[in-house]
Amino acid sequence: MSCAPIQDRLFEYLDGSLDAATRERVASHIESCAECAALAASLKRADTPDEDLTRAVLSRTARDACEQSAERIPDWIDRSLARLDAELVAGHVAHCADCEALANVLRTLAVDLPALAETESDAHFVDDVMAATADRLPEWVDNALAAFAEVEPDARFLDDVMAATAYRTPALSLGARIEEWFVGLMQRPRIAWEGAYVATVFLVLLMGFPGSPLAGVSQKALELAQTDPHKIEQPFVEFEAGLSTTANEAWFSTRKVARTIAVKASVGSGDVYRKAKRDLGTLWASIASDPVNDPTETQEEISTNGESK
Amino acid sequence: MVDVTTLIARCRQGDALAWEALIRAYQGRVLGLARHYMRDPEEARDVAQDIFIRVYERLDSFQGGEKFVPWMLSLARNCCIDRLRRIKVRTPEHAVPVEDDPQIPAEGPTAEEHAQTGESHELLYAALDKMTETNREIILLKEIQGLKIEEIATMLAVPVGTVKSRSNRARNELARRIRILDPSYGSAV
Numbered sequence: 001m002s003c004a005p006i007q008d009r010l011f012e013y014l015d016g017s018l019d020a021a022t023r024e025r026v027a028s029h030i031e032s033c034a035e036c037a038a039l040a041a042s043l044k045r046a047d048t049p050d051e052d053l054t055r056a057v058l059s060r061t062a063r064d065a066c067e068q069s070a071e072r073i074p075d076w077i078d079r080s081l082a083r084l085d086a087e088l089v090a091g092h093v094a095h096c097a098d099c100e101a102l103a104n105v106l107r108t109l110a111v112d113l114p115a116l117a118e119t120e121s122d123a124h125f126v127d128d129v130m131a132a133t134a135d136r137l138p139e140w141v142d143n144a145l146a147a148f149a150e151v152e153p154d155a156r157f158l159d160d161v162m163a164a165t166a167y168r169t170p171a172l173s174l175g176a177r178i179e180e181w182f183v184g185l186m187q188r189p190r191i192a193w194e195g196a197y198v199a200t201v202f203l204v205l206l207m208g209f210p211g212s213p214l215a216g217v218s219q220k221a222l223e224l225a226q227t228d229p230h231k232i233e234q235p236f237v238e239f240e241a242g243l244s245t246t247a248n249e250a251w252f253s254t255r256k257v258a259r260t261i262a263v264k265a266s267v268g269s270g271d272v273y274r275k276a277k278r279d280l281g282t283l284w285a286s287i288a289s290d291p292v293n294d295p296t297e298t299q300e301e302i303s304t305n306g307e308s309k
Numbered sequence: 310m311v312d313v314t315t316l317i318a319r320c321r322q323g324d325a326l327a328w329e330a331l332i333r334a335y336q337g338r339v340l341g342l343a344r345h346y347m348r349d350p351e352e353a354r355d356v357a358q359d360i361f362i363r364v365y366e367r368l369d370s371f372q373g374g375e376k377f378v379p380w381m382l383s384l385a386r387n388c389c390i391d392r393l394r395r396i397k398v399r400t401p402e403h404a405v406p407v408e409d410d411p412q413i414p415a416e417g418p419t420a421e422e423h424a425q426t427g428e429s430h431e432l433l434y435a436a437l438d439k440m441t442e443t444n445r446e447i448i449l450l451k452e453i454q455g456l457k458i459e460e461i462a463t464m465l466a467v468p469v470g471t472v473k474s475r476s477n478r479a480r481n482e483l484a485r486r487i488r489i490l491d492p493s494y495g496s497a498v
Binding site for chain 2: 070071073074075101102104105106107108109110112113114115116117118119120121122125126128129130132133134
């Protein structure tokens with residue numbers, strides 16, 4: 001066989017695209033023909049990528065591919081890289097022994113490291129922990145117990161308790177109950193004010209009652225208290241000077257009571273006031289004209305005038 | 310195994326058997342985490358006991374909606390940090406052996422433990438011991454304890470993106486340190 005047809009098929013022969021019979025003819029010719037063998041070897045070298053050339057170009061045009069590959073290899077092993085990135089890393093690893101070794105180490109670590117998660121414990125470990133927690137009351141137990149410390153009672157709880165304890169109340173006699181009520185009444189803080197009020201009302205009613213010995217005294221006492229002191233002072237002083245000691249004391253007491261009553265009676269109607277003023281004026285006129293009058297008689301006269309009015 | 314939610318409900322009712330079952334179910338995880346933080350078997354055992362006591366005391370604050378393991382591991386991490394702080398202020402004669410950083414006790418697993426856990430684990434422990442504390446904690450929580458990134462972010466109070474980037478850096482650091490210690494590690498893949 002001549003060399004020309006063989007050399008025309010050399011590219012296909014190196015690509016592996018020839019049929020079996022032709023490939024065998026080309027191969028047997030190359031073994032017997034040094035010229036064609038040299039040409040085939042030359043074509044084969046030209047088709048093989050030059051790793052040194054690739055690295056040299058990369059080092060002058062971009063960052064180190066191994067550095068970027070190392071950053072992505074963990075994710076590549078975890079299959080969490082995007083498809084394109086995964087293909088790029090796979091392509092790099094296929095041509096880089098260092099990165100391939102790194103990938104192999106990481107794959108092995110993924111298998112070996114989980115085995116370190118657990119450590120064998122000694123036989124007493126569980127017993128020790130159980131003993132350490134046996135007498136311990138955790139905070140959440142306290143909280144749970146505290147929740148039970150106070151429970152909202154239902155609506156009938158109070159009634160049930162009252163019904164269950166009602167028979168324990170001793171039955172009191174009527175007298176004992178009145179006494180208990182009175183003691184409670186007397187022990188109230190307001191009893192002093194209430195007592196004073198009732199006493200005052202009683203006294204005022206007593207003075208207004210027709211058959212009372214104090215009837216009319218209030219009106220006369222009011223007139224006395226409101227009479228112009230310039231008109232009565234002199235006769236009044238003379239009147240008091242003429243009294244005996246006993247009579248003077250009696251008159252002084254009467255006057256004191258009259259003043260007090262007059263203040264109370266000042267709330268009365270205008271008619272009462274004018275009538276009392278007129279009667280007292282008459283009374284004082286008679287006293288002034290007769291300084292030796294017996295004050296007892298004068299007091300009777302006051303009562304008489306009060307009743308008559 | 311009984312569902313953990315059921316176990317916790319029974320624990321809250323004072324069921325000692327349920328509490329014992331809960332301890333047995335999670336003692337390995339708790340001890341494992343304590344061991345990685347404390348790096349001292351005795352300290353790890355003591356703090357693991359404290360962790361379970363704290364879990365017991367706070368069972369009422371566990372919401373059924375959240376997962377129990379992340380909640381428990383968060384408590385465990387806080388216990389370990391508290392214990393490490395106390396160790397830091399101990400008087401020298403009572404202190405556990407530490408190197409420069411009190412939060413990173415220098416002692417790794419003992420030789421006996423290495424013999425028990427095997428050569429592979431020994432290599433991993435040795436590489437972990439050389440890592441920075443931040444990266445080591447991420448490896449512990451994510452790769453070893455299997456917590457999700459969102460759970461770790463909540464636990465550490467940092468954004469999810471920060472956890473993710475830290476995680477990738479931490480894994481690469483661990484892989485680099487392992488390759489230095491044993492270049493053949495991973496070659497069987």
